[in-house]
Amino acid sequence: MVRPVQTETRRGETAPGRQWLVWQLLTDALASVTTDVRPPAVLDCGGGSGSFAVPLAQAGALVTVVDVSVDALATLRRRADEAGVADRVRPVQADVEALGDAVAPASFDLVLAHGILEAVDQVAPAFDAIAAAVRPGGLISVLAGNPVAGVLARALSGDLAAALVELRGLDADFARLGPGAVQELCRSAGLLVEQVHGVGVFSELVPGSALDAPGAAEALAALEAESAARAPFSDIASRVHTLARRPG
Ligand SMILES: C[S@@+](CC[C@H](N)C(=O)[O-])C[C@H]1O[C@@H](n2cnc3c(N)ncnc32)[C@H](O)[C@@H]1O
Structure with missing residues (x-):
């Protein structure tokens, strides 16, 4: 289980169940x-x-x-400068689909792929x-949206027709980028999947007003921490975090 240590983001705003869980992982x-x-x-x-790059540099990494x-x-350059870690952050303008031209292979201890697989033309x-x-x-730390959560979000917002369309398209979405597909991508690339967590199981479902009650943010953080690796809750999380290691 992920321990519910904090509900504060690096910018000092409260974000229970969202970035703090990924940050802890x-x-x-x-x-x-x-x-x-x-x-x-x-990398x-x-x-x-630089939402993650700047704090990782502050934690001592060269990013x-x-x-x-x-x-x-x-914006990354400015934020790194303001945080006093400009010498630890190297911005490179390049397309990840041609990453081999921009960075040396097998040269990073930790590689983040957060919200990027949804943006590329050819996932594999x-x-x-x-x-x-x-x-x-x-x-490698992979964070990707969960297609199942998209169906639930549509239905909960009252757009049932769109929910049905998304549900019917789920198999194709799942094959492209569902949690199982990410794990398969890892295995095909010779990586061993070590951890899979659902990120944002309850936080998208809870009405904002519920968080005004005393202790509610902490309770939500604890709910997120205790459900992140516990099916069926983790299966409906808005995003899925996968951690995989290259043997050696
Ligand atoms: C959804 S944002 C995620 C930002 C950050 N990783 C995070 O988790 O907060 C996607 C980022 O990927 C960048 N991006 C999109 N397609 C890209 C590509 N083919 N190569 C490199 N970067 C790309 C966008 O410019 C954007 O900054």
Whole structure:
């Protein structure tokens, strides 16, 4: 079970059940690939404006961020500067589908692929290029939307016709990017899946007003932590986090 340690994001805002859970999984992953010899090398694919890259640099990592967006990389530079870690963050403007031209293979201790697989044209080749950057013994952290949650969200918003369309399209979506598909991508790339967590099991379902009650944010964080790896709750999470290691 993931321990419910905090409900604060790095920006100081309360975000129960969303980023704090991913952040905790990431900090545990970073610790598992850190040695006494050198700072851990992290690659954030589609890292955008640095929501994870900057705090990872603050935690001691040397972070390379690959993104196609010039604007996002400009924001990343500013945020890294403001946080005093500009020397630990390397922005690279490139397409992850040609990642091999931008970074050396097998050279990163921890590789993030958060919200990027949904954005590429060809998932399997892009994933293989990203996975190739993981050194032997290193980890990949994949965060992707859960197609099942899309159906539930449509229905709960009252758009039942759209929910039906999404439900009927689920098999194709699932084959492309469902949790099973991500695990299969990992195995095909020679990686061993170590952990799978549902991220955002309850937080999308709870009305915002419910969080105003004393202790509600902490209770929601505990609910998220205790359900993240517990079926059937984890199966309906809005996103799925997969952690896999390259043997060696
Ligand atoms: C949904 S955002 C995710 C940002 C960040 N990883 C996070 O989890 O908060 C997707 C990011 O991927 C970038 N992106 C989209 N397609 C890309 C591609 N083919 N190669 C590199 N970056 C890409 C976008 O510019 C954007 O910054």
